[in-house]
Amino acid sequence: xxxxxxxxxxxxxxxxxxxxxxxxxxxxxxxxxxxxxxxxxxxxxxxxxxxxxxxxxxxxxxxxxxxxxxxxxxxxxxxxxxxxxxxxxxxxxxxxxxxxxxxxxxxxxxxxxxxxxxxxxxxxxxxxxxxxxxxxxxxxxxxxxxxxxxxxxxxxxxxxxxxxxxxxxxxxxxxxxxxxxxxxxxxxxxxxxxxxxxxxxxxxxxxxxxxxxxxxxxxxxxxxxxxxxxxxxxxxxxxxxxxxxxxxxxxxxxxxxxxxxxxxxxxxxxxxxxxxxxxxxxxxxxxxxxxxxxxxxxxxxxxxxxxxxxxxxxxxxxxxxxxxxxxxxxxxxxxxxxxxxxxxxxxxxxxxxxxxxxxxxxxxxxxxxxxxxxxxxxxxxxxxxxxxxxxxxxxxxxxxxxxxxxxxxxxxxxxxxxxxxxxxxxxxxxxxxxxxxxxxxxxxxxxxxxxxxxxxxxxxxxxxxxxxxxxx
Numbered sequence: 492x493x494x495x496x497x498x499x500x501x502x503x504x505x506x507x508x509x510x511x512x513x514x515x516x517x518x519x520x521x522x523x524x525x526x527x528x529x530x531x532x533x534x535x536x537x538x539x540x541x542x543x544x545x546x547x548x549x550x551x552x553x554x555x556x557x558x559x560x561x562x563x564x565x566x567x568x569x570x571x572x573x574x575x576x577x578x579x580x581x582x583x584x585x586x587x588x589x590x591x592x593x594x595x596x597x598x599x600x601x602x603x604x605x606x607x608x609x610x611x612x613x614x615x616x617x618x619x620x621x622x623x624x625x626x627x628x629x630x631x632x633x634x635x636x637x638x639x640x641x642x643x644x645x646x647x648x649x650x651x652x653x654x655x656x657x658x659x660x661x662x663x664x665x666x667x668x669x670x671x672x673x674x675x676x677x678x679x680x681x682x683x684x685x686x687x688x689x690x691x692x693x694x695x696x697x698x699x700x701x702x703x704x705x706x707x708x709x710x711x712x713x714x715x716x717x718x719x720x721x722x723x724x725x726x727x728x729x730x731x732x733x734x735x736x737x738x739x740x741x742x743x744x745x746x747x748x749x750x751x752x753x754x755x756x757x758x759x760x761x762x763x764x765x766x767x768x769x770x771x772x773x774x775x776x777x778x779x780x781x782x783x784x785x786x787x788x789x790x791x792x793x794x795x796x797x798x799x800x801x802x803x804x805x806x807x808x809x810x811x812x813x814x815x816x817x818x819x820x821x822x823x824x825x826x827x828x829x830x831x832x833x834x835x836x837x838x839x840x841x842x843x844x845x846x847x848x849x850x851x852x853x854x855x856x857x858x859x860x861x862x863x864x865x866x867x868x869x870x871x872x873x874x875x876x877x878x879x880x881x882x883x884x885x886x887x888x889x890x891x892x893x894x895x896x897x898x899x900x901x902x903x904x905x906x907x908x909x910x911x912x913x914x915x916x917x918x919x920x921x922x923x924x925x926x927x928x929x930x931x932x933x934x935x936x937x938x939x940x941x942x943x944x945x946x947x948x949x950x951x952x953x954x955x956x957x958x959x960x961x962x963x
Contacts, residue, residue: 515580515816516650516834519730523654524740526661527723527806533664533751536716538796539774541756544716546771548709549700550692550760556753558916559713563748565913566877567720568903569884571741574724576891576898578733581817582724583880588821590886591879593955597948598941599879600818602872605940606718607811608843609869611804612850612862615639618800621793635851638804643844646808647837650729653809660802667795668751671776674783675758683783687762695764707923711870711930714920716752718873719803720744722810729813738901811843812836822951864936871924871937874917881914 519527545552570583579585581600588596619634626634645652680686692698699706723744727737759775762782769778773789774796780788816836819828830838854862888906891898903910924930 514834515729515813515831515836517729517731518649518651518834519654519726519736521730521732521736521739523651523658524723524726524730524736525743526658526665527654527726527740533661533668533799536718537752537755538776538792538799540712540716541759542771542773542775542778544709544712545756545760545765545775547701547712548705549696549765550698551700551706552709552713552765553753553756553760555706555709555713556756559710559717560749560752562714562877562913562916563717563720565904565909566880567741567744567748568901569880569910569913570721570724571738571901572899572903573884573887574727575734575738575741575901576887576895578728578737579817580725580728580813581821582721582728582814583876583883584814584817585821586887587879587883590883590890592948593823593952594945594948595879595883596821597818597823597951598944599876600814600823601944602875602941603721604811604814604818604843605865606869606872606876607807607814608846609850609865610719610807611639611811611843611847612854613866614800614804614807615847616851616854618797618804621797621800624793632851632855636848638801639844639848639851642801642805642808643840645805646812646840646844647832647835649833650809650835653805654726656805657802657809660798660805663798664795664802665751668755671779672750672754672758674785675755675762675779678762678779678783679758689761691761691764695766700765707927710920710923714873715870717748719806719810720748721876722806725810725813734900741901808840808843808847811847812839815839815843822955823948867933868936868940871933874920875937875941878914878917881910881917885910 541552544555548555573586574582577586581588581596584596584600584603587599615635615638616631618638619631622634623629623631629637645656674683677683678687701708723740724737727733727740730736755775759770759779763770763775763778767778769781774792776795777789777792780792785791813836815824815828816831816839818824819826819839828839828842829836850862850865853865884903885907888899888903888910921934924934
């Protein structure tokens, strides 16, 4: 089942496939990957969704983001180590299959695909709602259709188009966060009026106003905000120098994630009361900009949120299509999805967009049943993926150290202790989810899907082993 470390999964997977069809192109550059790494974790979840976490946990949201940010950094470092050693379009799914077995590759790959497609539906719906408020004669679902067609078409052309869209989308988001941090620090220093000091950190119930229950609720919000960062390791396989580019992208993304997320939350809870209703309803960024007297703050943030939604939608269509392409080329899905046209997995792109649009329709027709179920499973998917990443990295690192240490251009910090710590932290999050009714519902639905995928992957592995025995 395992492959020698010096053999590239990318080469074996893409060099000759489906009777010699063209391979995926390599149109992404270092600047694209750097921005994809940042853009993948800077979305509407930070600009708007973080307000729900603040309302749940109060000023202690800063500690939650520090904790989840540390976990994300560890996961990112593991992904960087594995992807720099063995670049592959399937990224962690390919590595899991090689190191653990088909069941792990199938489970992590299709769970990630499901998460990204559900994200496409949620982001398209939210973007359509924003556009409808500006151009009301086109219904929200009309805007959803426009966005779906546009990004599907752009992803069907060349991968460099995805890279350019994501580069400029991410540049706008990064510029906004930097400007927000600068204005926030000036506000804390009293440039825009009286300095707040620590009044909002220690008042209104203190630093932990909602206790353990609030921290638990806020924890789930902060983790979901980081989902999608793995796309950079998928995209690296289509860059001009995969190993070097993914290593550099991971290194730069780690500290920027810390500054942007933790810095933003610290500014928000210092400048405005955590229990201000606007924090959850209008979003923390809008609330802070209003507090500083920035004109048209609401409109500015609506534009930024729209850009963030479109950026995430674009990235999720890309990531889901490449993951599906990798899975089917390893015999873990319908073969027709492996068709490549002009260096793009066109069938996989179309399938991901169709599934995403079907999810949008489900959100309109069955918002509290089918769509809610889908979002619940998608919310847990990232934790399942991260768990498998930890177990895969433990095995892959030890094998590479024995057989090909020269491939370890990026190394996980404090191996194996920090890997085990990250795995234990993920199990802790599962335990927190199991302690409340909503979390248990998410876990139950996710467990069913994970079990089905794992069984399917295991049966494939047994079938492959029997064929190998017959061949021998």
